[in-house]
Amino acid sequence: MKIDFSEAKWHILFIILVLLLIYPLLFAVSTSFKTMEEAYSSSALIPAAPTFSAYERVFTTIHFVQILSNTFIIASIVTLFKLVTALFAAYAFVFFRFRWKTPLYFLLISTIFIPFTVTMIPNYMTLTKAGLIDNIYGVALPQLADATGIFLLRQYMKGIPSSLMEVAELDHVSHWMRLRTIVVPIIRPAILSIGIIFFINSWNDYVWPAIMIKSEANYTLSLALQMFVSSEGGTDIPVAMAVASLTMLLPLGLYAVCQKFIIGTFAQSGIK
Amino acid sequence: MKIDFSEAKWHILFIILVLLLIYPLLFAVSTSFKTMEEAYSSSALIPAAPTFSAYERVFTTIHFVQILSNTFIIASIVTLFKLVTALFAAYAFVFFRFRWKTPLYFLLISTIFIPFTVTMIPNYMTLTKAGLIDNIYGVALPQLADATGIFLLRQYMKGIPSSLMEVAELDHVSHWMRLRTIVVPIIRPAILSIGIIFFINSWNDYVWPAIMIKSEANYTLSLALQMFVSSEGGTDIPVAMAVASLTMLLPLGLYAVCQKFIIGTFAQSGIK
Amino acid sequence: GNSQSSTAPVKENGKTVVTFWHVYTKNFGAPVIKQMVDDFNQSQDKIIVKEVYNPDMYPGLMKNLQADAAAGKAPSIAMIGYNYLDYFKENFKYTSPSELEKTSSSDKDFLEKNFLPNVLGLAKAGDQQVGVPFSISAPILFYNPELFKSAGLDPLNPPKTWEDVRADAKAIHDKTGNYGFYMQEYQDNWATQGLLTSNGAVILDKDSKAAFASKEAADAYQVYADMVLKDQSALHIAADEGIASFYSGKVGILAGTSAKIGTVMQSSKFPVMAAPYPGFPGKKVSIPAGGNFLAVTAQSPEEQQAAWEFIKFIMQPKYLAQWTINTGYLPPRQDVAEEPALKEAIAKTPALKVAFDEMPNLSSWVSFPGDVGVKAEKMFADVRDKILSGDSPSEVLKNAQDELNKLLK
Amino acid sequence: MYSIELKNVKKVFGKTEVIKGLDLSIQKGERLILLGSSGCGKSTLLRLISGLESITSGELFLNGELANSMAPGDRNIAMVFQNYALFPHMDVTRNISYGLRISHTPQDEISRRVGEAVRILNLGGLEHRLPRELSGGQRQRVALARALVKQSDFFLLDEPLSNLDAQLRGQARKELVKIHEIYHQTMVYVTHDQIEAMTIGQRIAVVHNGCIQMLDTPANVYHRPSNTFVARFIGSPSMNLFDARLDTGYMHLNGHEVRMTEGWSGKTALHGQPVEAGIRPEAIVLSAEPSEGAVPVSVQYHEDYGSRVGYYFTVNGKEVISIMPEDILNGCTQAFWKVDPKALHFFDAASGSNIGYPE
Amino acid sequence: MYSIELKNVKKVFGKTEVIKGLDLSIQKGERLILLGSSGCGKSTLLRLISGLESITSGELFLNGELANSMAPGDRNIAMVFQNYALFPHMDVTRNISYGLRISHTPQDEISRRVGEAVRILNLGGLEHRLPRELSGGQRQRVALARALVKQSDFFLLDEPLSNLDAQLRGQARKELVKIHEIYHQTMVYVTHDQIEAMTIGQRIAVVHNGCIQMLDTPANVYHRPSNTFVARFIGSPSMNLFDARLDTGYMHLNGHEVRMTEGWSGKTALHGQPVEAGIRPEAIVLSAEPSEGAVPVSVQYHEDYGSRVGYYFTVNGKEVISIMPEDILNGCTQAFWKVDPKALHFFDAASGSNIGYPE
Ligand SMILES: Nc1ncnc2c1ncn2[C@@H]1O[C@H](COP(=O)(O)OP(=O)(O)OP(=O)(O)O)[C@@H](O)[C@H]1O
Ligand SMILES: Nc1ncnc2c1ncn2[C@@H]1O[C@H](COP(=O)(O)OP(=O)(O)OP(=O)(O)O)[C@@H](O)[C@H]1O
Ligand SMILES: [Mg+2]
Ligand SMILES: [Mg+2]
Numbered sequence A, B: 001m002k003i004d005f006s007e008a009k010w011h012i013l014f015i016i017l018v019l020l021l022i023y024p025l026l027f028a029v030s031t032s033f034k035t036m037e038e039a040y041s042s043s044a045l046i047p048a049a050p051t052f053s054a055y056e057r058v059f060t061t062i063h064f065v066q067i068l069s070n071t072f073i074i075a076s077i078v079t080l081f082k083l084v085t086a087l088f089a090a091y092a093f094v095f096f097r098f099r100w101k102t103p104l105y106f107l108l109i110s111t112i113f114i115p116f117t118v119t120m121i122p123n124y125m126t127l128t129k130a131g132l133i134d135n136i137y138g139v140a141l142p143q144l145a146d147a148t149g150i151f152l153l154r155q156y157m158k159g160i161p162s163s164l165m166e167v168a169e170l171d172h173v174s175h176w177m178r179l180r181t182i183v184v185p186i187i188r189p190a191i192l193s194i195g196i197i198f199f200i201n202s203w204n205d206y207v208w209p210a211i212m213i214k215s216e217a218n219y220t221l222s223l224a225l226q227m228f229v230s231s232e233g234g235t236d237i238p239v240a241m242a243v244a245s246l247t248m249l250l251p252l253g254l255y256a257v258c259q260k261f262i263i264g265t266f267a268q269s270g271i272k
Numbered sequence C: 001g002n003s004q005s006s007t008a009p010v011k012e013n014g015k016t017v018v019t020f021w022h023v024y025t026k027n028f029g030a031p032v033i034k035q036m037v038d039d040f041n042q043s044q045d046k047i048i049v050k051e052v053y054n055p056d057m058y059p060g061l062m063k064n065l066q067a068d069a070a071a072g073k074a075p076s077i078a079m080i081g082y083n084y085l086d087y088f089k090e091n092f093k094y095t096s097p098s099e100l101e102k103t104s105s106s107d108k109d110f111l112e113k114n115f116l117p118n119v120l121g122l123a124k125a126g127d128q129q130v131g132v133p134f135s136i137s138a139p140i141l142f143y144n145p146e147l148f149k150s151a152g153l154d155p156l157n158p159p160k161t162w163e164d165v166r167a168d169a170k171a172i173h174d175k176t177g178n179y180g181f182y183m184q185e186y187q188d189n190w191a192t193q194g195l196l197t198s199n200g201a202v203i204l205d206k207d208s209k210a211a212f213a214s215k216e217a218a219d220a221y222q223v224y225a226d227m228v229l230k231d232q233s234a235l236h237i238a239a240d241e242g243i244a245s246f247y248s249g250k251v252g253i254l255a256g257t258s259a260k261i262g263t264v265m266q267s268s269k270f271p272v273m274a275a276p277y278p279g280f281p282g283k284k285v286s287i288p289a290g291g292n293f294l295a296v297t298a299q300s301p302e303e304q305q306a307a308w309e310f311i312k313f314i315m316q317p318k319y320l321a322q323w324t325i326n327t328g329y330l331p332p333r334q335d336v337a338e339e340p341a342l343k344e345a346i347a348k349t350p351a352l353k354v355a356f357d358e359m360p361n362l363s364s365w366v367s368f369p370g371d372v373g374v375k376a377e378k379m380f381a382d383v384r385d386k387i388l389s390g391d392s393p394s395e396v397l398k399n400a401q402d403e404l405n406k407l408l409k
Numbered sequence D, E: 001m002y003s004i005e006l007k008n009v010k011k012v013f014g015k016t017e018v019i020k021g022l023d024l025s026i027q028k029g030e031r032l033i034l035l036g037s038s039g040c041g042k043s044t045l046l047r048l049i050s051g052l053e054s055i056t057s058g059e060l061f062l063n064g065e066l067a068n069s070m071a072p073g074d075r076n077i078a079m080v081f082q083n084y085a086l087f088p089h090m091d092v093t094r095n096i097s098y099g100l101r102i103s104h105t106p107q108d109e110i111s112r113r114v115g116e117a118v119r120i121l122n123l124g125g126l127e128h129r130l131p132r133e134l135s136g137g138q139r140q141r142v143a144l145a146r147a148l149v150k151q152s153d154f155f156l157l158d159e160p161l162s163n164l165d166a167q168l169r170g171q172a173r174k175e176l177v178k179i180h181e182i183y184h185q186t187m188v189y190v191t192h193d194q195i196e197a198m199t200i201g202q203r204i205a206v207v208h209n210g211c212i213q214m215l216d217t218p219a220n221v222y223h224r225p226s227n228t229f230v231a232r233f234i235g236s237p238s239m240n241l242f243d244a245r246l247d248t249g250y251m252h253l254n255g256h257e258v259r260m261t262e263g264w265s266g267k268t269a270l271h272g273q274p275v276e277a278g279i280r281p282e283a284i285v286l287s288a289e290p291s292e293g294a295v296p297v298s299v300q301y302h303e304d305y306g307s308r309v310g311y312y313f314t315v316n317g318k319e320v321i322s323i324m325p326e327d328i329l330n331g332c333t334q335a336f337w338k339v340d341p342k343a344l345h346f347f348d349a350a351s352g353s354n355i356g357y358p359e
Helices: A005-032 A036-041 A053-061 A064-095 A101-113 A116-129 A136-143 A148-158 A162-170 A175-204 A207-212 A221-226 A237-269 B005-032 B036-041 B053-061 B064-095 B101-113 B116-129 B136-144 B148-158 B162-170 B175-204 B207-212 B221-231 B237-269 C030-043 C057-070 C082-091 C097-103 C110-114 C117-123 C145-150 C162-176 C190-197 C215-230 C239-247 C258-267 C301-314 C317-327 C334-338 C340-348 C350-357 C370-388 C393-408 D042-050 D092-102 D107-120 D136-148 D166-183 D194-200 D218-223 D228-233 D262-266 E042-050 E092-102 E107-120 E136-148 E166-183 E194-200 E218-223 E228-233 E262-266
Strands: C015-022 C047-053 C077-081 C132-137 C139-143 C179-183 C251-257 C273-276 C290-296 D004-013 D016-026 D031-036 D057-062 D077-080 D154-158 D186-190 D203-208 D211-216 D240-247 D250-253 D256-259 D274-279 D284-287 D295-298 D301-304 D309-315 D318-324 D334-339 D344-348 E004-013 E016-026 E031-036 E057-062 E077-080 E154-158 E186-190 E203-208 E211-216 E240-247 E250-253 E256-259 E274-279 E284-287 E295-298 E301-304 E309-315 E318-324 E334-339 E344-348
Touching: A005 A237, A005 B064, A005 B101, A005 B116, A036 A237, A036 C239, A036 C258, A053 A237, A064 A101, A064 A136, A064 A148, A064 A175, A064 A221, A064 A237, A064 B005, A101 A148, A101 B005, A101 B175, A101 B237, A116 A136, A116 A207, A116 B005, A116 B221, A116 B237, A116 C057, A136 A207, A148 A175, A148 B148, A148 B175, A162 A175, A162 D077, A162 D092, A175 A221, A175 A237, A175 B101, A175 B148, A175 D092, A207 A221, A207 C057, A221 A237, A221 B116, A237 B101, A237 B116, B005 B237, B036 B237, B053 B237, B064 B101, B064 B136, B064 B148, B064 B175, B064 B221, B064 B237, B101 B148, B116 B136, B116 B207, B116 C239, B136 B207, B148 B175, B162 B175, B162 E077, B162 E092, B175 B221, B175 B237, B175 E092, B207 B221, B221 B237, C015 C030, C015 C057, C015 C301, C030 C047, C030 C301, C030 C317, C047 C301, C057 C077, C057 C082, C077 C082, C077 C301, C082 C117, C082 C290, C097 C110, C097 C301, C117 C132, C117 C290, C132 C258, C139 C145, C139 C190, C139 C258, C139 C350, C145 C162, C162 C179, C162 C215, C162 C251, C179 C190, C179 C215, C179 C239, C190 C215, C190 C251, C215 C370, C215 C393, C239 C251, C239 C258, C251 C258, C258 C317, C258 C350, C273 C350, C290 C301, C301 C317, C317 C334, C317 C340, C334 C340, C340 C350, C370 C393, D004 D042, D016 D042, D016 D211, D031 D042, D031 D194, D042 D057, D042 D077, D042 D154, D042 D186, D077 D136, D092 D107, D092 D136, D107 D136, D107 D166, D136 D154, D136 D166, D166 D194, D166 E228, D194 D218, D194 E301, D203 D218, D203 D228, D211 D218, D211 D228, D218 E301, D228 D240, D228 D274, D228 D344, D228 E166, D240 D318, D240 D344, D284 D318, D295 D309, D301 E194, D301 E218, D309 D334, E004 E042, E016 E042, E016 E211, E031 E042, E031 E194, E042 E057, E042 E077, E042 E154, E042 E186, E077 E136, E092 E107, E092 E136, E107 E136, E107 E166, E136 E154, E136 E166, E166 E194, E194 E218, E203 E218, E203 E228, E211 E218, E211 E228, E228 E240, E228 E274, E228 E344, E240 E318, E240 E344, E284 E318, E295 E309, E309 E334
Parallel strands: C015 C047, C015 C077, C179 C251, D031 D186, D031 D203, D077 D154, D154 D186, E031 E186, E031 E203, E077 E154, E154 E186
Antiparallel strands: C077 C290, C132 C290, C139 C251, C139 C273, D004 D016, D004 D057, D203 D211, D240 D250, D240 D274, D250 D256, D274 D344, D284 D334, D295 D334, D301 D309, D309 D318, E004 E016, E004 E057, E203 E211, E240 E250, E240 E274, E250 E256, E274 E344, E284 E334, E295 E334, E301 E309, E309 E318
């Protein structure tokens, strides 16, 4: 394909779009290196006198590593569990034939439509009984029940040419091996994308941990960020933005690694 | 494919899974038909003496139709806009060749990692300047900036065999027409799935509308639901669940229609 | 309802556990709270207090309280914003401090002895003493002496009435091109209540009916609206940005809370000065107290007593002085003013003195009863936004009052 | 006991009946060729045998066992798909060895078999390429190799060599026969190539319209086609068909008379009947010089096939093709044709079925 | 001015050089056949001409204009993809008419052209089927039809008839030529079918190893192959090649002596030289009875191709194939072979290139 004029136009439109979208990120990172005074007085993206003091304050006032690891554990459990169950369920819905498949699928998918507010209180009550309040696993648990992954992965799986599955069928390959050796490798980029989205959603989740978590030892990053934001006493913007920047850092790094992986494996697995 | 034993096992596992997931939905609907007394005393799924009184209370205490239409307008705008822009952007990232494509994509995708808490404050400030506080369009606006759709659609588009695009290229088909006549029809089921997820997310969003919306005329359903949940300390469960049931109703109906559509068109467009 | 199991007190190493829910962040208050808790835990060996931070200020804490209530649980002590007083009283179980001091082994007249009646009144709903006042903030004017000078005004002679504010703001706006005035715009009516009631307006009458659609209220609002709309000398924008504009020297006068004294001093690039909240000529200034009180929500008597012990501990002048120094809140006890540490701090930060002097003018922040509370909050914010976008104050107030009263019946 | 037996098998797709009550019995170890026009149902038939498509009605027996609902994986079938069906994420070696790896075949056995398949199909040097880095023909060979290494009881091949050049094709076909002679799999082979069909097949089934038109040895299918469809379908260019009438010692054909061999003359029952006479292009002898019984004709055009030359002319409005081993006209258009009376086929004018041969 | 001209074109995929400095000039309105073994780069060449693949180095001219970086859409090319590339979401009619609809061709013109393509390719009745409801051959025909209706300047066909049966193939090939004679598109046609190559092509380019080995008329390519590769590649079964030595009037071939025609005897420069002698299977005459100059041989096996019979035997360890129009041995293995001296080809033993022919 060659670049034609219309592509050039898209190009410009794009850069504008990207800059608009990216602005909050730049803002957060830049502010985190400002002094409190500069944070309020200047909106320049490059700090006049960059300082690490906000980061110092972060590391001295909160147990950052502990909080980071809490968040990471929760997000990892949620992501892995949701991906694995979604893979199995989507596989079954695409490649099995069984009674009530369509109504069952419909029911399952309709759970996506339940608002968080409806499940919040019963979940809280259940977790209280289970003694999982103020516990990071208690934060993770209700997030596991989510059919979105099934919904998305099913579509990707439907794109796998049926003849590939037929080859495996003729070779007497078990469903488990078909999933492992054919389905997963082919839709791996999709799995990774969805995984990243799951991860970020859990990573940045705020409402539910705010209800569940009481002690600072069990804090997540989004709560830690909140610890520097107060409408009454004012916000320590540099510190808040330092926490925000750190919050973005890990998943971004993870993504950068995965992206390499995605590009790498997509090159190998594209059904073209 | 024939049902083998392992499929039977999956089958049972499934039904359990689905029932677990679906329970809150059934709970909400069933409770909405109970009296307040029964709601607390019995956890049976079928109300002893079904009553519409909770629904009556909903319709008399809040402007349900107005609130429904607010929510619908917001969710529709957000869904349509995000889908359309994501389609264009994903198309460009898959089928164009231009400089800085990879870094640009990386930047764009990294915006997914920005926590809501970081963008909330600048967004609120910008919308205040624009006079869009307490305005449903103000609720919709910041939700438009979301690269998730690009992320997901790009994967689907990569699955389109390149030779199809080459046929169009030889026929001197403009990018716009390629998008319209080839890409969109082929990934239509995926577009619809993603659209539904966008719709629900916007539909059930609570935190942002809670910040933005002041007057009841501009309420969304999730705010209305919260009003009943919180104002009584969670005591008028039937009314809350009536609102919840009504909240789920419309998207579920929409989905049922789309599902027909998805199944219908998938049958036509599967690349098998 | 309460389940049986959760009424027994939680014990840890034989000590009664007291959970203390507060809303203070690391950069505002939390370090002092932690100090108080640590000191208390070391001072005796029967009780152990655990502090729990609740994000999102009072609404956030309230949401968590609801979740706990639904699960049949409750913290031992909850920090409740004054504006949630009625709402809290009607929806949650608590033990009145008057009861606690009676059943307590010592200090049976703790409240009476140490607190001024009007301060105790801040945490009173009807005749019920719901909790013990802890933090008190007063609306206050911050101003930028540099802008005053550039506008030809005397920084040592700050505005005393709202008309003065309007005139000074206009001067600043005309002479320097900057905004003259900004009043914090949170989603509440705290700052505006001070404006209205100082002109003699009543928010809620004795029958607990909304009564703010008065000429006084409309007139007071009109001054503010004129600054925004006619003179264009006042900024109308959400709180964070408005306050940030003041910090960066783009606004001459900021009407805000005394709780922000620390932050304002630290964030501004000029030496901030403070003045009392203005009034109207010939009328008594009446400003709402912000802040919070502590309510005992513990369920077992043993835990309630333990909680009470802790409350009494942190109500010592020593700690309250620390609290004031670090946050800018006014102390609920008069005798705190005598603390040397506080005296020293006032000498350093004259703004604290300004706030202190406002104590006699404080009245309750109006809190609507029943399930209207949360909605009323929003309605007030709504009223402000409508008036500031050009609607007639009397009309907007009238409509809001009618609507509220409909809900109140 | 047959290895594969289909009894009155029908297959309906939506409203289209593709296989219309087909009967077919295949011996163990036999190589059966499926021939038929495009879209006649050959691939469908293979898919029915393999169980990938369910049988609408009728019965399928595999090794004497009713197999209508046997799982495909239990049938021990290797199949070459018409569209190759290569795994896009596996390189050539891993594609070929997939089934073996899954069934935990010992590593050295895998290497041996894969190595042999790679050698046979000239895939050396491509072992680590992904399918998208291969040419069409290379992909097809990988698909064939993958099925080859399985050494299953049944071997179904759907046009496995269609995208290969003639040399490779010839080579592959010989190797396939060689391998078959070692393992004796029951082989069903779909092809459009006459040489493949004739040389690989022990029997050929000609499918048309969802039914089998003829099932016999390659020689019989070519030399004694059971009806006009088979006659026209096998052989390229097609057999010439004329409306004709038999008489004692002669055949009346479009106004010409062809002297018949004795065998035919004896079939008096046919005399006077309208029949269709089939003459293969090779049996229509053209010459530049007149000879006894030869009829003059004006050649419209000719095609040089390299080893042979085809001449086209019309006889009473009907196009006739003659094939000669070399160009005998050198650009002339005037020629004389005659029919080799030994190489005649006769079909019933109404039903199209073969009337039979003398002797 | 050539219609298509490639000058020293190279194409590298990763590290693999697929096209290695290829030169090719095609006249306007010419029908050029690309022949070559599987994986030799034919499809790649078509993709380079169409612009779907970028040229690594060298120059491509279309109608005299440098086209290296011309957008594919501006080249006015219709192409039949080897893998069909049908739109999965469009039925047959909409697939065929896609390009026309996009370019706003009037509706009746679309209907006319589509109708004609459907008729020519026997797709009647399938108009409303989706690709996945079609058989392999049907899909291929749809792909061809889609390219046909475009009536572009250039027409590139990548094995467009490989999955069709012989009858349909013969028919389609004639229609293609007929259509070409109306529209005179410049046509580049990839095929593995000798008959297609010989009858459709006005010239044939034989590609091997990324270079063109021979570019000439079909007759010359077959009858006067420029080197041993071309000689072996064209013709099936392949030409027999022997180590030989020429002498006055005789050729020494594996210990046998073949009497040469006068023309060859005259080429005295070659005498005594080691050469490779090529003899097509058709030129090796086998008989059951001994005759003058015929050498006795024991036939190992024979293959019945229907219209012809191939005999395989070894001469000094080398397999030799002879093709006869009919079975002359009737199961015997004892036979006598001789060479038709007029049909001999000689190649340089070292370089493999053709030494030339007498006259
Ligand atoms: N992406 C790639 N990377 C490496 N090699 C490639 C790639 N694509 C094609 N090739 C190689 O280039 C060569 C030419 O491929 P091409 O498809 O042009 O062959 P072809 O002549 O059309 O063969 P066939 O007759 O089998 O279709 C093949 O050997 C193939 O393996
Ligand atoms: N899903 C379907 N719906 C309707 N008709 C179908 C479907 N699948 C196949 N067919 C039709 O069934 C017939 C047989 O298809 P099949 O693939 O078996 O043909 P084939 O003999 O293999 O042809 P080819 O030689 O072209 O590959 C074709 O006419 C095809 O159009
Ligand atoms: Mg087929
Ligand atoms: Mg090719």
